Ligand code: B12
C-alpha cells in the first residue's frame with residue numbers, strides 16, 4: 001500500500017521509551033551542538049516519548065521518500081542543496097502519510113494517527129533506524145542499501161498496535177571516513193556526531209543573526225543547505241533519480257545566480273520560493289547568504305576548520 005502511494009521504503013515498529021538514544025540526545029544538547037535552534041531544546045520529554053506527543057500512540061510507521069535528482073542547476077555560481085530545489089517536502093510527504101492513514105482506516109477501521117515530517121518534537125532518524133529503514137551513517141543521516149541517503153523520513157504515529165517488522169539494518173559504513181574527511185568545516189566532530197554550529201546547513205538555513213567573518217567563509221559556495229557529506233558517500237554512487245513528480249527540480253530555479261538573490265524583492269521572492277523550503281528561511285537571510293557566497297566566489301575563499309567560529 002505504501003509503495004503504491006510512492007514511498008521507497010517502509011518499516012513498522014512498536015512505540016517504546018527511548019533509552020540510549022535519549023541520553024545521546026541530552027548530551028548533544030548539553031554540549032550546545034544545537035546552537036540557537038531553540039526548538040530542539042523544547043519539549044524534551046515529548047521528543048523522547050512519542051506517547052506524550054500523541055496520547056495512546058502504539059506504533060510508528062516510518063517511511064522513506066527518495067528525493068535524489070542530478071543537480072541540473074546550470075550555474076556553478078552558488079549552490080543549493082538538491083532537496084531544496086523542488087516543492088517543500090513537508091507538504092509532499094505529509095500528504096502521502098495522510099493518504100496512507102486513510103487507506104489504513106479503510107482496513108482497520110477505528111484507528112487514529114498523526115503524520116510527522118520534521119514537523120513535531122519527534123526523532124525521525126531514531127525511529128527510522130528502529131523500523132529498519134536504514135543505518136545511521138557517520139555523517140548522522142540514514143542510509144538505505146538500495147536508495148542511498150538522499151531520502152526524506154516521514155513517520156505515522158498510530159494508536160493501534162500492528163505487527164512490526166523488527167529488522168534493524170546492519171551498519172555498512174565499515175572503516176570508511178569519506179564524509180568526515182570531506183566536510184569543509186569539520187562539523188562531524190566524531191563519527192555519528194554533528195556540531196550543528198559548524199555545519200553549513202545550519203549556518204545558511206537555521207542560524208538567524210548576521211555572520212561574522214569566519215562564518216561567512218565557512219559557507220563556501222552554499223547558498224542553502226549543503227550536500228558534500230552525501231556526495232562523497234560510496235552508498236550514493238548508484239542511486240536512482242526520484243520518480244515522484246512533486247519532487248522534481250523546479251525549472252525556474254535552474255538558472256538562478258548568487259547575484260539574483262541580491263536583487264530579489266519581497267514579491268519576487270514569494271513568487272519564486274513560496275512553495276519551497278527556501279521560503280521558510282526568508283528573504284533577509286537568503287540575501288545574507290548570497291552576500292557571503294558572492295564574497296567567497298570573488299576571493300575564492302572557502303571555509304576550513306581553522307576558520308571555524310565555534
Ligand atoms: C536539527 C536537524 C538538523 C540540524 C542538525 C543535524 C543533525 N545531524 O542533528 C542541521 C541544520 C545541521 C541539519 C542539516 C541537515 N539535515 Co536535518 N534535521 C534536523 C532535525 C530537525 C532533528 C535532528 C536531530 O534530532 N538532531 C539531534 C541529534 C542529537 O541527533 P542525531 O544526529 O540524530 O544524534 C544522534 C547520534 O549522534 C547518535 N549517536 C551518538 N553517538 C553515536 C555512536 C554510534 C555508534 C551511533 C550509531 C549513533 C550515535 O545519538 C544521537 C541521538 O540519537 C531532523 C528532523 C527530525 N525532527 O528528526 C532533520 C533531518 C535529520 N535532516 C535531514 C536532512 C535531509 C538534512 C540535510 C541533509 C539537509 C541538507 N542537504 O542541507 C543536512 C545534513 C547535515 C548532516 N550531516 O546531518 C533529514 C535526514 C534524512 C535522512 N536520510 O537521514 C531529517 C530526518 C528531516 C526529514 N524528516 O527528512 N538538520
Ligand code: SF4
Nearest residue numbers: 183199200226228229
Ligand atoms: S552538510 Fe556539509 S557542512 Fe554539514 S556535515 Fe555535511 S559536509 Fe559538513
Ligand code: SF4
Nearest residue numbers: 137138173176179233
Ligand atoms: S561516507 Fe563512508 S563513513 Fe560516511 S556515511 Fe558514507 S559510508 Fe559511512
